[in-house]
Amino acid sequence: MTAPLLEIDDLRLHFYTRDGVVRAVDGVTYHVKAGETLAVVGESGCGKSVTAQSVLRLVPSPPGRYVSGQIRFQGRNLLDLDMAEMRKLRGAEISMIFQEPMTSLNPVLTVGRQIGETLVLHQGMDQKAAEARAVEMLKLVGIPEPERRVREYPHQLSGGMRQRVMIAMALACNPKLLIADEPTTALDVTIQAQILDLMRELKSRVGAAIILITHDLGVVAEMAERVVVMYAGRKVEEASVDDLFARPRHPYTLGLMGSIPHLGSSLVHNAPPRLAEIQGVVPSLREEIPGCAFAPRCGFATERCGRERPEIEELAPGHFAACFEAERVAAQFAEAAS
Protein backbone atom coordinates (compact mmCIF):
# COMPACT_ATOMS: atom_id res chain seq x y z
CA MET A 1 0.00 0.00 0.00
CA THR A 2 1.33 3.44 -0.92
CA ALA A 3 1.63 6.15 1.70
CA PRO A 4 -1.35 8.50 1.94
CA LEU A 5 -1.14 11.90 0.26
CA LEU A 6 -1.91 13.72 3.47
CA GLU A 7 -1.68 12.44 7.01
CA ILE A 8 -2.85 14.44 9.97
CA ASP A 9 -1.37 12.80 13.03
CA ASP A 10 -2.53 13.58 16.55
CA LEU A 11 -2.89 17.28 15.74
CA ARG A 12 -3.54 19.58 18.67
CA LEU A 13 -4.23 23.23 17.93
CA HIS A 14 -5.08 25.39 20.89
CA PHE A 15 -6.08 29.03 20.94
CA TYR A 16 -4.60 31.08 23.73
CA THR A 17 -7.16 33.76 24.44
CA ARG A 18 -7.65 36.13 27.31
CA ASP A 19 -10.43 33.94 28.66
CA GLY A 20 -8.30 30.83 28.63
CA VAL A 21 -7.14 28.08 26.36
CA VAL A 22 -9.60 26.89 23.71
CA ARG A 23 -8.79 23.34 22.60
CA ALA A 24 -10.16 23.74 19.09
CA VAL A 25 -8.38 20.68 17.75
CA ASP A 26 -7.51 18.12 20.38
CA GLY A 27 -5.68 15.14 18.98
CA VAL A 28 -7.15 14.66 15.52
CA THR A 29 -5.81 11.96 13.21
CA TYR A 30 -6.96 11.28 9.69
CA HIS A 31 -5.50 10.75 6.26
CA VAL A 32 -6.40 11.20 2.61
CA LYS A 33 -5.15 9.00 -0.18
CA ALA A 34 -4.30 10.38 -3.60
CA GLY A 35 -7.40 10.89 -5.68
CA GLU A 36 -9.75 10.07 -2.82
CA THR A 37 -12.64 12.14 -1.49
CA LEU A 38 -12.77 12.30 2.26
CA ALA A 39 -15.67 14.00 3.97
CA VAL A 40 -15.24 15.60 7.37
CA VAL A 41 -18.55 16.19 9.13
CA GLY A 42 -19.63 17.75 12.38
CA GLU A 43 -21.53 20.65 13.89
CA SER A 44 -20.28 24.23 13.83
CA GLY A 45 -17.39 24.62 16.23
CA CYS A 46 -16.31 20.98 16.20
CA GLY A 47 -12.90 21.87 14.76
CA LYS A 48 -13.36 20.54 11.26
CA SER A 49 -12.62 23.83 9.49
CA VAL A 50 -9.71 24.74 11.74
CA THR A 51 -8.14 21.33 11.15
CA ALA A 52 -8.44 21.81 7.40
CA GLN A 53 -7.11 25.37 7.54
CA SER A 54 -4.16 24.05 9.52
CA VAL A 55 -3.13 22.05 6.48
CA LEU A 56 -2.43 25.33 4.68
CA ARG A 57 -1.27 26.92 7.94
CA LEU A 58 -3.92 29.60 7.56
CA VAL A 59 -4.77 29.72 11.25
CA PRO A 60 -3.46 33.02 12.62
CA SER A 61 -0.77 32.58 15.22
CA PRO A 62 -1.12 34.06 17.79
CA PRO A 63 -3.69 33.21 19.11
CA GLY A 64 -3.49 29.74 17.56
CA ARG A 65 -0.64 27.40 18.51
CA TYR A 66 0.18 23.89 17.41
CA VAL A 67 0.73 22.08 20.67
CA SER A 68 1.60 18.73 19.16
CA GLY A 69 1.16 16.53 16.16
CA GLN A 70 2.17 16.49 12.54
CA ILE A 71 0.58 17.26 9.20
CA ARG A 72 2.47 15.24 6.61
CA PHE A 73 1.94 16.03 2.95
CA GLN A 74 3.74 13.56 0.69
CA GLY A 75 5.83 12.61 3.68
CA ARG A 76 6.89 16.16 4.66
CA ASN A 77 5.71 17.62 7.92
CA LEU A 78 4.05 20.92 6.95
CA LEU A 79 4.34 22.26 10.48
CA ASP A 80 8.14 22.23 10.11
CA LEU A 81 8.20 24.24 6.87
CA ASP A 82 9.06 27.91 6.89
CA MET A 83 6.60 30.37 5.37
CA ALA A 84 8.41 30.64 2.02
CA GLU A 85 8.25 26.87 1.51
CA MET A 86 4.66 26.86 2.69
CA ARG A 87 3.72 29.51 0.13
CA LYS A 88 5.12 27.32 -2.65
CA LEU A 89 2.63 24.63 -1.69
CA ARG A 90 -0.34 26.92 -1.21
CA GLY A 91 -2.41 27.23 -4.34
CA ALA A 92 -0.04 24.98 -6.27
CA GLU A 93 -0.11 21.58 -4.55
CA ILE A 94 -2.87 22.18 -2.05
CA SER A 95 -5.65 24.64 -2.67
CA MET A 96 -8.78 25.59 -0.87
CA ILE A 97 -12.36 26.61 -1.60
CA PHE A 98 -14.20 28.55 1.07
CA GLN A 99 -17.74 28.65 2.25
CA GLU A 100 -18.69 32.19 1.29
CA PRO A 101 -18.27 32.84 -2.41
CA MET A 102 -19.76 36.30 -1.82
CA THR A 103 -16.88 37.47 0.32
CA SER A 104 -14.03 35.15 -0.61
CA LEU A 105 -13.26 36.87 -3.90
CA ASN A 106 -11.51 40.21 -3.93
CA PRO A 107 -14.08 42.84 -4.99
CA VAL A 108 -11.61 45.19 -6.66
CA LEU A 109 -9.75 42.75 -8.90
CA THR A 110 -11.13 41.18 -12.06
CA VAL A 111 -11.99 37.51 -12.04
CA GLY A 112 -9.31 36.84 -14.65
CA ARG A 113 -6.67 38.56 -12.57
CA GLN A 114 -7.58 36.52 -9.51
CA ILE A 115 -7.42 33.22 -11.39
CA GLY A 116 -4.32 34.25 -13.31
CA GLU A 117 -2.47 35.34 -10.19
CA THR A 118 -1.76 31.77 -9.06
CA LEU A 119 -0.53 30.86 -12.54
CA VAL A 120 1.85 33.79 -12.68
CA LEU A 121 3.03 32.96 -9.19
CA HIS A 122 3.43 29.19 -9.35
CA GLN A 123 3.91 28.44 -13.03
CA GLY A 124 5.80 31.55 -14.06
CA MET A 125 3.30 32.49 -16.78
CA ASP A 126 3.18 36.05 -18.06
CA GLN A 127 0.00 38.08 -17.60
CA LYS A 128 -1.23 37.36 -21.09
CA ALA A 129 -0.78 33.59 -20.93
CA ALA A 130 -2.33 33.59 -17.47
CA GLU A 131 -5.40 35.40 -18.72
CA ALA A 132 -5.76 33.02 -21.64
CA ARG A 133 -5.57 30.13 -19.20
CA ALA A 134 -8.09 31.88 -16.94
CA VAL A 135 -10.53 31.93 -19.85
CA GLU A 136 -9.99 28.19 -20.31
CA MET A 137 -10.56 27.59 -16.62
CA LEU A 138 -13.79 29.59 -16.67
CA LYS A 139 -14.96 27.53 -19.62
CA LEU A 140 -14.03 24.37 -17.74
CA VAL A 141 -16.15 25.31 -14.73
CA GLY A 142 -19.09 26.03 -17.02
CA ILE A 143 -19.26 29.81 -17.03
CA PRO A 144 -20.85 31.07 -20.23
CA GLU A 145 -19.06 33.73 -22.27
CA PRO A 146 -15.74 33.25 -20.48
CA GLU A 147 -13.97 35.81 -22.68
CA ARG A 148 -16.27 38.52 -21.35
CA ARG A 149 -16.56 37.22 -17.79
CA VAL A 150 -12.81 37.09 -17.33
CA ARG A 151 -12.74 40.90 -17.35
CA GLU A 152 -15.61 41.26 -14.91
CA TYR A 153 -15.53 41.88 -11.20
CA PRO A 154 -17.01 39.53 -8.59
CA HIS A 155 -19.99 41.79 -7.89
CA GLN A 156 -21.11 41.31 -11.49
CA LEU A 157 -21.49 37.55 -10.94
CA SER A 158 -24.14 35.52 -9.10
CA GLY A 159 -23.31 33.44 -6.03
CA GLY A 160 -23.17 30.19 -7.97
CA MET A 161 -20.92 31.73 -10.60
CA ARG A 162 -18.61 33.09 -7.95
CA GLN A 163 -18.24 29.65 -6.43
CA ARG A 164 -17.42 28.36 -9.90
CA VAL A 165 -14.76 31.05 -10.13
CA MET A 166 -13.40 29.94 -6.75
CA ILE A 167 -13.21 26.38 -8.05
CA ALA A 168 -11.51 27.55 -11.24
CA MET A 169 -9.02 29.47 -9.14
CA ALA A 170 -8.36 26.51 -6.87
CA LEU A 171 -7.83 24.07 -9.72
CA ALA A 172 -5.84 26.39 -12.01
CA CYS A 173 -2.50 24.88 -11.01
CA ASN A 174 -3.74 21.27 -10.95
CA PRO A 175 -3.30 20.75 -7.21
CA LYS A 176 -2.94 17.29 -5.70
CA LEU A 177 -5.25 18.13 -2.85
CA LEU A 178 -8.33 20.33 -2.81
CA ILE A 179 -9.80 21.33 0.52
CA ALA A 180 -13.40 22.41 0.15
CA ASP A 181 -14.72 24.06 3.29
CA GLU A 182 -18.51 23.89 3.10
CA PRO A 183 -18.45 24.81 -0.58
CA THR A 184 -22.20 24.65 -1.05
CA THR A 185 -23.56 25.83 2.29
CA ALA A 186 -24.12 29.43 1.18
CA LEU A 187 -25.79 28.50 -2.09
CA ASP A 188 -29.35 27.77 -3.20
CA VAL A 189 -30.28 24.10 -3.24
CA THR A 190 -30.42 23.90 -7.04
CA ILE A 191 -27.05 25.62 -7.35
CA GLN A 192 -25.65 23.31 -4.65
CA ALA A 193 -26.36 20.28 -6.83
CA GLN A 194 -24.71 21.95 -9.82
CA ILE A 195 -21.58 22.82 -7.86
CA LEU A 196 -21.31 19.29 -6.45
CA ASP A 197 -21.70 17.82 -9.93
CA LEU A 198 -19.01 20.17 -11.17
CA MET A 199 -16.64 19.21 -8.37
CA ARG A 200 -17.17 15.53 -9.05
CA GLU A 201 -16.57 15.96 -12.75
CA LEU A 202 -13.44 18.07 -12.31
CA LYS A 203 -12.08 15.73 -9.71
CA SER A 204 -12.17 12.85 -12.13
CA ARG A 205 -10.53 15.01 -14.74
CA VAL A 206 -7.81 16.58 -12.59
CA GLY A 207 -7.36 13.60 -10.30
CA ALA A 208 -7.05 15.67 -7.15
CA ALA A 209 -7.88 14.30 -3.73
CA ILE A 210 -10.60 16.23 -1.95
CA ILE A 211 -11.21 16.94 1.70
CA LEU A 212 -14.83 17.96 1.79
CA ILE A 213 -15.85 19.71 4.95
CA THR A 214 -19.57 19.77 5.48
CA HIS A 215 -22.33 19.33 7.99
CA ASP A 216 -24.63 17.92 5.38
CA LEU A 217 -24.77 14.12 5.35
CA GLY A 218 -26.64 14.26 2.05
CA VAL A 219 -23.59 15.84 0.46
CA VAL A 220 -21.39 13.21 2.11
CA ALA A 221 -23.41 10.33 0.69
CA GLU A 222 -23.24 11.85 -2.76
CA MET A 223 -19.60 12.85 -2.90
CA ALA A 224 -17.34 11.00 -0.53
CA GLU A 225 -15.69 7.62 -0.28
CA ARG A 226 -14.71 7.87 3.35
CA VAL A 227 -16.04 9.93 6.24
CA VAL A 228 -14.54 11.34 9.40
CA VAL A 229 -17.02 12.51 12.02
CA MET A 230 -15.72 15.14 14.43
CA TYR A 231 -17.08 16.31 17.72
CA ALA A 232 -15.63 18.90 20.14
CA GLY A 233 -12.20 18.96 18.53
CA ARG A 234 -11.84 15.18 18.21
CA LYS A 235 -12.53 12.48 15.71
CA VAL A 236 -15.34 10.27 17.03
CA GLU A 237 -15.92 8.00 14.07
CA GLU A 238 -14.31 7.09 10.78
CA ALA A 239 -15.56 4.69 8.17
CA SER A 240 -16.23 4.23 4.51
CA VAL A 241 -19.42 6.00 3.42
CA ASP A 242 -21.22 2.69 2.91
CA ASP A 243 -20.23 1.37 6.33
CA LEU A 244 -21.10 4.59 8.06
CA PHE A 245 -24.59 4.79 6.67
CA ALA A 246 -25.15 1.06 7.01
CA ARG A 247 -23.86 0.68 10.55
CA PRO A 248 -23.06 3.88 12.46
CA ARG A 249 -21.27 3.12 15.73
CA HIS A 250 -21.13 6.48 17.44
CA PRO A 251 -24.26 7.99 18.98
CA TYR A 252 -23.31 11.41 17.61
CA THR A 253 -23.30 10.05 14.05
CA LEU A 254 -26.63 8.43 14.78
CA GLY A 255 -27.90 11.79 15.99
CA LEU A 256 -26.68 13.54 12.85
CA MET A 257 -28.53 10.99 10.72
CA GLY A 258 -31.70 11.54 12.71
CA SER A 259 -31.43 15.27 12.02
CA ILE A 260 -31.81 14.91 8.25
CA PRO A 261 -35.26 15.94 7.14
CA HIS A 262 -36.92 13.41 4.85
CA LEU A 263 -39.39 14.53 2.28
CA GLY A 264 -42.87 13.72 3.51
CA SER A 265 -41.61 12.23 6.77
CA SER A 266 -44.22 13.95 8.89
CA LEU A 267 -46.97 12.40 6.77
CA VAL A 268 -45.93 8.90 7.72
CA HIS A 269 -48.29 7.26 10.14
CA ASN A 270 -47.14 7.48 13.75
CA ALA A 271 -44.00 9.41 12.77
CA PRO A 272 -42.78 12.02 15.25
CA PRO A 273 -44.29 15.39 14.31
CA ARG A 274 -40.98 17.20 14.36
CA LEU A 275 -37.45 16.65 13.22
CA ALA A 276 -35.30 14.64 15.61
CA GLU A 277 -32.54 16.84 16.90
CA ILE A 278 -29.54 16.28 19.08
CA GLN A 279 -30.46 17.69 22.47
CA GLY A 280 -28.21 20.23 24.11
CA VAL A 281 -25.29 22.18 22.71
CA VAL A 282 -21.66 21.61 21.82
CA PRO A 283 -19.61 21.82 25.04
CA SER A 284 -17.24 24.69 25.71
CA LEU A 285 -13.74 23.78 24.65
CA ARG A 286 -12.20 26.00 27.30
CA GLU A 287 -12.28 23.44 30.07
CA GLU A 288 -10.72 20.04 29.99
CA ILE A 289 -13.52 17.50 29.59
CA PRO A 290 -12.79 14.47 31.76
CA GLY A 291 -14.93 11.87 30.03
CA CYS A 292 -16.58 11.60 26.66
CA ALA A 293 -17.39 15.09 25.35
CA PHE A 294 -20.67 13.89 23.91
CA ALA A 295 -21.88 12.15 27.09
CA PRO A 296 -24.10 15.01 28.36
CA ARG A 297 -26.11 14.90 25.14
CA CYS A 298 -26.00 11.16 24.63
CA GLY A 299 -28.90 8.77 25.15
CA PHE A 300 -26.54 5.83 25.50
CA ALA A 301 -24.29 7.40 28.13
CA THR A 302 -23.42 5.42 31.22
CA GLU A 303 -21.71 6.47 34.39
CA ARG A 304 -18.37 5.40 32.89
CA CYS A 305 -18.75 7.86 29.98
CA GLY A 306 -18.65 10.84 32.31
CA ARG A 307 -15.52 9.60 34.00
CA GLU A 308 -13.35 8.06 31.34
CA ARG A 309 -12.67 9.14 27.80
CA PRO A 310 -13.22 6.43 25.18
CA GLU A 311 -10.25 6.05 22.85
CA ILE A 312 -10.80 5.62 19.16
CA GLU A 313 -10.68 1.94 18.21
CA GLU A 314 -11.00 -0.07 15.05
CA LEU A 315 -14.21 -1.98 15.64
CA ALA A 316 -14.46 -3.47 12.17
CA PRO A 317 -11.99 -3.32 9.28
CA GLY A 318 -11.63 0.34 8.35
CA HIS A 319 -14.36 1.38 10.79
CA PHE A 320 -13.22 3.35 13.81
CA ALA A 321 -15.29 4.78 16.64
CA ALA A 322 -14.64 6.31 20.04
CA CYS A 323 -17.52 4.99 22.10
CA PHE A 324 -17.88 2.44 24.91
CA GLU A 325 -21.39 1.67 23.79
CA ALA A 326 -20.63 1.32 20.07
CA GLU A 327 -22.24 -2.10 19.78
CA ARG A 328 -25.45 -0.91 21.42
CA VAL A 329 -25.55 2.06 19.02
CA ALA A 330 -25.08 -0.18 16.00
CA ALA A 331 -27.69 -2.63 17.28
CA GLN A 332 -30.26 0.08 17.86
CA PHE A 333 -29.70 1.49 14.40
CA ALA A 334 -30.10 -1.95 12.84
CA GLU A 335 -33.30 -2.49 14.79
CA ALA A 336 -34.73 0.87 13.78
CA ALA A 337 -33.81 0.26 10.15
CA SER A 338 -35.61 -3.08 10.07
Next chain:
Amino acid sequence: MFAYIVRRLLATIPVMGVVALFVFALLHLTPGDPAVLIAGELATDADIAAIRAKLGLDQPFHIQLATWLWSLARGDLGISIFTNLPVTRLIEQRLEPTLMLTLTTLIVSIVIALPLGIISAWKAGTWIDTAVMSFAVFGFSVPVFVLGFVLILVFSLQLDWFPVQGYTSISEGFLPFLANITLPSVALGMIYAALIARITRASMLDVLAQDYIRTADAKGLATFDVLIRHGLKNAAVPIVTVIGIGIALLISGVVVTETVFAIPGLGRLTVDAIVKRDYPIVQGMVLLFSAVYVFINLLVDLSYTLLDPRIRY
Protein backbone atom coordinates in the same frame (compact mmCIF):
# COMPACT_ATOMS: atom_id res chain seq x y z
CA MET B 1 -18.91 58.82 -16.42
CA PHE B 2 -18.24 61.71 -18.81
CA ALA B 3 -21.75 63.01 -18.19
CA TYR B 4 -21.05 62.83 -14.46
CA ILE B 5 -17.87 64.90 -14.80
CA VAL B 6 -19.73 67.51 -16.84
CA ARG B 7 -22.54 67.57 -14.30
CA ARG B 8 -20.11 67.96 -11.42
CA LEU B 9 -18.23 70.74 -13.21
CA LEU B 10 -21.50 72.57 -13.91
CA ALA B 11 -22.46 72.13 -10.27
CA THR B 12 -19.34 74.01 -9.22
CA ILE B 13 -20.70 77.17 -10.86
CA PRO B 14 -23.47 77.82 -8.30
CA VAL B 15 -21.13 76.79 -5.49
CA MET B 16 -18.51 79.28 -6.60
CA GLY B 17 -21.29 81.84 -7.13
CA VAL B 18 -22.29 81.55 -3.48
CA VAL B 19 -18.66 81.84 -2.42
CA ALA B 20 -18.32 84.94 -4.62
CA LEU B 21 -21.36 86.54 -2.98
CA PHE B 22 -19.97 85.76 0.45
CA VAL B 23 -16.61 87.24 -0.47
CA PHE B 24 -18.30 90.34 -1.84
CA ALA B 25 -20.25 90.68 1.39
CA LEU B 26 -16.97 90.46 3.32
CA LEU B 27 -16.20 94.03 2.40
CA HIS B 28 -19.69 95.27 3.22
CA LEU B 29 -20.37 93.35 6.41
CA THR B 30 -17.27 94.83 8.01
CA PRO B 31 -18.47 97.19 10.71
CA GLY B 32 -17.97 100.84 9.86
CA ASP B 33 -16.76 102.30 6.62
CA PRO B 34 -14.23 99.95 5.06
CA ALA B 35 -12.50 102.90 3.39
CA VAL B 36 -11.88 104.53 6.77
CA LEU B 37 -10.60 101.25 8.21
CA ILE B 38 -8.28 100.66 5.28
CA ALA B 39 -6.97 104.21 5.26
CA GLY B 40 -5.93 104.08 8.91
CA GLU B 41 -5.90 106.72 11.62
CA LEU B 42 -3.66 109.31 9.98
CA ALA B 43 -5.58 109.51 6.69
CA THR B 44 -7.11 112.68 5.40
CA ASP B 45 -10.63 112.95 3.97
CA ALA B 46 -9.12 113.06 0.49
CA ASP B 47 -7.27 109.78 1.11
CA ILE B 48 -10.47 108.15 2.25
CA ALA B 49 -12.36 109.43 -0.77
CA ALA B 50 -9.64 108.11 -3.04
CA ILE B 51 -9.81 104.66 -1.47
CA ARG B 52 -13.57 104.72 -1.67
CA ALA B 53 -13.40 105.52 -5.39
CA LYS B 54 -10.82 102.83 -5.97
CA LEU B 55 -12.92 100.15 -4.30
CA GLY B 56 -16.01 101.43 -6.10
CA LEU B 57 -17.69 102.08 -2.75
CA ASP B 58 -19.09 105.38 -4.06
CA GLN B 59 -21.26 103.42 -6.51
CA PRO B 60 -24.79 102.16 -5.71
CA PHE B 61 -24.84 98.68 -4.15
CA HIS B 62 -26.26 96.78 -7.14
CA ILE B 63 -23.75 98.39 -9.48
CA GLN B 64 -20.95 97.33 -7.13
CA LEU B 65 -22.18 93.74 -7.09
CA ALA B 66 -22.61 93.60 -10.86
CA THR B 67 -19.15 95.08 -11.44
CA TRP B 68 -17.60 92.59 -9.01
CA LEU B 69 -19.29 89.56 -10.58
CA TRP B 70 -18.53 90.78 -14.09
CA SER B 71 -14.84 91.23 -13.38
CA LEU B 72 -14.74 87.85 -11.64
CA ALA B 73 -16.23 86.23 -14.71
CA ARG B 74 -13.41 87.70 -16.74
CA GLY B 75 -10.85 86.41 -14.26
CA ASP B 76 -10.12 89.84 -12.84
CA LEU B 77 -9.73 89.84 -9.06
CA GLY B 78 -9.21 93.58 -8.76
CA ILE B 79 -6.24 95.74 -7.78
CA SER B 80 -4.36 95.50 -4.52
CA ILE B 81 -4.76 98.69 -2.48
CA PHE B 82 -1.23 98.89 -1.17
CA THR B 83 0.85 97.62 -4.07
CA ASN B 84 -1.41 98.83 -6.87
CA LEU B 85 -0.76 95.56 -8.65
CA PRO B 86 -3.51 93.28 -10.00
CA VAL B 87 -4.37 90.59 -7.44
CA THR B 88 -4.05 87.90 -10.11
CA ARG B 89 -0.46 88.96 -10.76
CA LEU B 90 0.36 88.92 -7.02
CA ILE B 91 -1.12 85.43 -6.73
CA GLU B 92 0.82 84.30 -9.78
CA GLN B 93 4.07 85.52 -8.25
CA ARG B 94 3.43 83.72 -4.98
CA LEU B 95 1.85 80.58 -6.37
CA GLU B 96 4.94 78.46 -6.95
CA PRO B 97 6.31 78.26 -3.38
CA THR B 98 2.90 77.39 -1.97
CA LEU B 99 2.11 74.87 -4.68
CA MET B 100 5.49 73.24 -4.21
CA LEU B 101 5.21 73.22 -0.43
CA THR B 102 1.76 71.65 -0.63
CA LEU B 103 2.99 69.05 -3.09
CA THR B 104 6.14 68.11 -1.17
CA THR B 105 4.18 68.01 2.08
CA LEU B 106 1.67 65.65 0.48
CA ILE B 107 4.49 63.44 -0.79
CA VAL B 108 6.34 63.44 2.53
CA SER B 109 3.26 62.63 4.55
CA ILE B 110 1.96 59.91 2.23
CA VAL B 111 5.38 58.30 1.95
CA ILE B 112 5.62 58.24 5.74
CA ALA B 113 2.02 57.44 6.55
CA LEU B 114 1.05 54.65 4.16
CA PRO B 115 3.80 52.19 5.09
CA LEU B 116 3.40 52.98 8.79
CA GLY B 117 -0.37 52.51 8.65
CA ILE B 118 -0.08 49.27 6.69
CA ILE B 119 2.61 47.83 8.94
CA SER B 120 0.77 48.70 12.10
CA ALA B 121 -2.42 47.08 10.79
CA TRP B 122 -0.47 44.01 9.71
CA LYS B 123 1.26 43.80 13.10
CA ALA B 124 -1.82 44.95 15.03
CA GLY B 125 -1.54 44.52 18.76
CA THR B 126 2.25 44.15 18.77
CA TRP B 127 4.81 46.66 20.02
CA ILE B 128 5.32 47.84 16.43
CA ASP B 129 1.67 48.84 16.23
CA THR B 130 1.89 50.60 19.58
CA ALA B 131 5.04 52.46 18.52
CA VAL B 132 3.53 53.61 15.24
CA MET B 133 0.33 54.78 16.85
CA SER B 134 2.21 56.62 19.60
CA PHE B 135 4.16 58.37 16.87
CA ALA B 136 0.84 59.27 15.22
CA VAL B 137 -0.51 60.77 18.43
CA PHE B 138 2.70 62.73 18.82
CA GLY B 139 2.57 63.94 15.22
CA PHE B 140 -1.01 64.96 15.68
CA SER B 141 -0.53 66.90 18.88
CA VAL B 142 2.62 68.94 18.18
CA PRO B 143 1.70 72.29 16.59
CA VAL B 144 3.29 73.02 13.23
CA PHE B 145 5.16 76.10 14.45
CA VAL B 146 6.68 74.28 17.44
CA LEU B 147 7.86 71.42 15.27
CA GLY B 148 9.09 73.92 12.69
CA PHE B 149 11.25 75.78 15.20
CA VAL B 150 12.58 72.54 16.70
CA LEU B 151 13.54 71.28 13.25
CA ILE B 152 15.29 74.56 12.46
CA LEU B 153 17.11 74.45 15.78
CA VAL B 154 18.33 70.87 15.34
CA PHE B 155 18.88 70.47 11.63
CA SER B 156 19.77 73.99 10.58
CA LEU B 157 21.44 75.63 13.57
CA GLN B 158 23.03 72.63 15.32
CA LEU B 159 23.74 70.21 12.49
CA ASP B 160 23.84 72.79 9.70
CA TRP B 161 22.30 70.37 7.20
CA PHE B 162 19.64 72.66 5.83
CA PRO B 163 19.25 76.42 5.35
CA VAL B 164 17.33 78.11 8.16
CA GLN B 165 14.69 79.84 6.13
CA GLY B 166 13.71 80.97 2.67
CA TYR B 167 12.74 79.45 -0.60
CA THR B 168 14.62 78.61 -3.79
CA SER B 169 12.65 78.10 -6.95
CA ILE B 170 12.92 74.71 -8.58
CA SER B 171 14.02 76.51 -11.78
CA GLU B 172 17.23 77.51 -9.97
CA GLY B 173 18.21 73.89 -9.42
CA PHE B 174 16.61 70.89 -7.83
CA LEU B 175 19.05 70.39 -4.96
CA PRO B 176 18.88 73.95 -3.58
CA PHE B 177 15.11 73.71 -3.93
CA LEU B 178 15.11 70.46 -1.99
CA ALA B 179 17.40 71.85 0.69
CA ASN B 180 14.97 74.69 1.36
CA ILE B 181 11.72 72.78 1.12
CA THR B 182 12.63 69.71 3.20
CA LEU B 183 12.21 71.09 6.70
CA PRO B 184 8.97 72.97 6.03
CA SER B 185 7.53 69.87 4.33
CA VAL B 186 8.40 67.67 7.28
CA ALA B 187 7.10 70.20 9.79
CA LEU B 188 3.82 70.61 7.96
CA GLY B 189 3.60 66.97 6.89
CA MET B 190 3.80 65.44 10.34
CA ILE B 191 0.27 66.23 11.46
CA TYR B 192 -0.97 65.16 8.09
CA ALA B 193 1.04 61.93 8.14
CA ALA B 194 -0.43 61.14 11.55
CA LEU B 195 -3.93 61.58 10.18
CA ILE B 196 -3.31 59.41 7.11
CA ALA B 197 -1.47 56.72 9.11
CA ARG B 198 -4.38 56.38 11.50
CA ILE B 199 -7.00 56.05 8.78
CA THR B 200 -4.77 53.69 6.82
CA ARG B 201 -4.39 51.45 9.85
CA ALA B 202 -8.12 51.46 10.59
CA SER B 203 -9.08 50.81 6.99
CA MET B 204 -6.45 48.09 6.52
CA LEU B 205 -7.44 46.37 9.77
CA ASP B 206 -10.96 46.12 8.45
CA VAL B 207 -9.81 44.80 5.09
CA LEU B 208 -7.30 42.32 6.48
CA ALA B 209 -10.08 40.61 8.41
CA GLN B 210 -12.01 39.93 5.21
CA ASP B 211 -12.41 36.50 3.65
CA TYR B 212 -10.70 37.47 0.40
CA ILE B 213 -7.47 38.14 2.24
CA ARG B 214 -7.57 34.56 3.53
CA THR B 215 -8.19 33.47 -0.08
CA ALA B 216 -5.14 35.45 -1.18
CA ASP B 217 -3.07 33.77 1.55
CA ALA B 218 -4.38 30.37 0.52
CA LYS B 219 -3.12 31.00 -3.01
CA GLY B 220 0.43 31.27 -1.75
CA LEU B 221 0.91 34.99 -2.43
CA ALA B 222 3.76 36.76 -0.68
CA THR B 223 2.84 38.96 2.27
CA PHE B 224 3.67 42.09 0.28
CA ASP B 225 1.26 41.15 -2.51
CA VAL B 226 -1.44 40.26 -0.02
CA LEU B 227 -1.04 43.56 1.81
CA ILE B 228 -0.67 45.82 -1.20
CA ARG B 229 -2.47 44.26 -4.15
CA HIS B 230 -5.29 42.66 -2.20
CA GLY B 231 -5.37 44.81 0.91
CA LEU B 232 -4.46 48.38 0.11
CA LYS B 233 -6.61 48.74 -2.97
CA ASN B 234 -9.63 47.70 -0.97
CA ALA B 235 -8.70 50.01 1.87
CA ALA B 236 -8.03 52.94 -0.44
CA VAL B 237 -11.38 54.75 -0.56
CA PRO B 238 -11.35 56.05 3.04
CA ILE B 239 -7.65 56.84 2.76
CA VAL B 240 -8.09 58.93 -0.37
CA THR B 241 -11.04 60.69 1.23
CA VAL B 242 -8.94 61.69 4.21
CA ILE B 243 -6.11 62.84 1.97
CA GLY B 244 -8.63 65.05 0.17
CA ILE B 245 -10.07 66.45 3.39
CA GLY B 246 -6.53 66.96 4.62
CA ILE B 247 -5.75 69.30 1.78
CA ALA B 248 -8.13 71.78 3.36
CA LEU B 249 -6.20 71.29 6.56
CA LEU B 250 -3.00 71.92 4.64
CA ILE B 251 -4.18 75.30 3.41
CA SER B 252 -4.33 76.65 6.94
CA GLY B 253 -1.09 74.86 7.83
CA VAL B 254 0.68 76.41 4.87
CA VAL B 255 0.05 79.91 6.25
CA VAL B 256 1.80 79.07 9.54
CA THR B 257 4.61 77.13 7.91
CA GLU B 258 5.36 79.90 5.43
CA THR B 259 5.59 82.34 8.30
CA VAL B 260 7.95 80.14 10.34
CA PHE B 261 10.22 79.38 7.40
CA ALA B 262 9.91 82.80 5.71
CA ILE B 263 8.64 81.37 2.45
CA PRO B 264 7.19 83.99 0.11
CA GLY B 265 4.03 82.08 -0.74
CA LEU B 266 0.28 82.60 -0.82
CA GLY B 267 -0.02 82.02 2.92
CA ARG B 268 2.24 84.95 3.66
CA LEU B 269 0.44 87.04 1.06
CA THR B 270 -2.88 86.29 2.75
CA VAL B 271 -1.64 87.01 6.26
CA ASP B 272 -0.04 90.26 5.19
CA ALA B 273 -3.18 91.29 3.32
CA ILE B 274 -5.37 90.60 6.34
CA VAL B 275 -3.08 92.57 8.62
CA LYS B 276 -3.07 95.52 6.22
CA ARG B 277 -6.75 95.14 5.35
CA ASP B 278 -5.93 94.80 1.67
CA TYR B 279 -9.44 93.58 0.86
CA PRO B 280 -9.06 92.71 -2.84
CA ILE B 281 -6.25 90.29 -2.01
CA VAL B 282 -8.18 88.67 0.83
CA GLN B 283 -11.19 88.28 -1.41
CA GLY B 284 -9.07 86.79 -4.18
CA MET B 285 -7.44 84.32 -1.83
CA VAL B 286 -10.73 83.13 -0.31
CA LEU B 287 -12.06 82.58 -3.82
CA LEU B 288 -8.94 80.73 -4.90
CA PHE B 289 -8.85 78.43 -1.86
CA SER B 290 -12.55 77.65 -2.26
CA ALA B 291 -12.07 76.80 -5.92
CA VAL B 292 -9.15 74.52 -5.06
CA TYR B 293 -11.22 72.78 -2.43
CA VAL B 294 -14.18 72.21 -4.73
CA PHE B 295 -11.85 70.86 -7.38
CA ILE B 296 -10.06 68.50 -4.98
CA ASN B 297 -13.41 67.13 -3.86
CA LEU B 298 -14.27 66.38 -7.45
CA LEU B 299 -10.95 64.62 -7.95
CA VAL B 300 -11.49 62.53 -4.82
CA ASP B 301 -14.95 61.49 -5.97
CA LEU B 302 -13.63 60.56 -9.38
CA SER B 303 -10.74 58.59 -7.92
CA TYR B 304 -13.26 56.27 -6.19
CA THR B 305 -14.23 54.83 -9.55
CA LEU B 306 -10.62 53.93 -10.26
CA LEU B 307 -10.18 52.29 -6.88
CA ASP B 308 -13.43 50.41 -6.54
CA PRO B 309 -15.18 48.97 -9.59
CA ARG B 310 -18.44 48.77 -7.64
CA ILE B 311 -18.65 52.56 -7.56
CA ARG B 312 -20.06 53.93 -10.79
CA TYR B 313 -21.51 57.33 -11.48
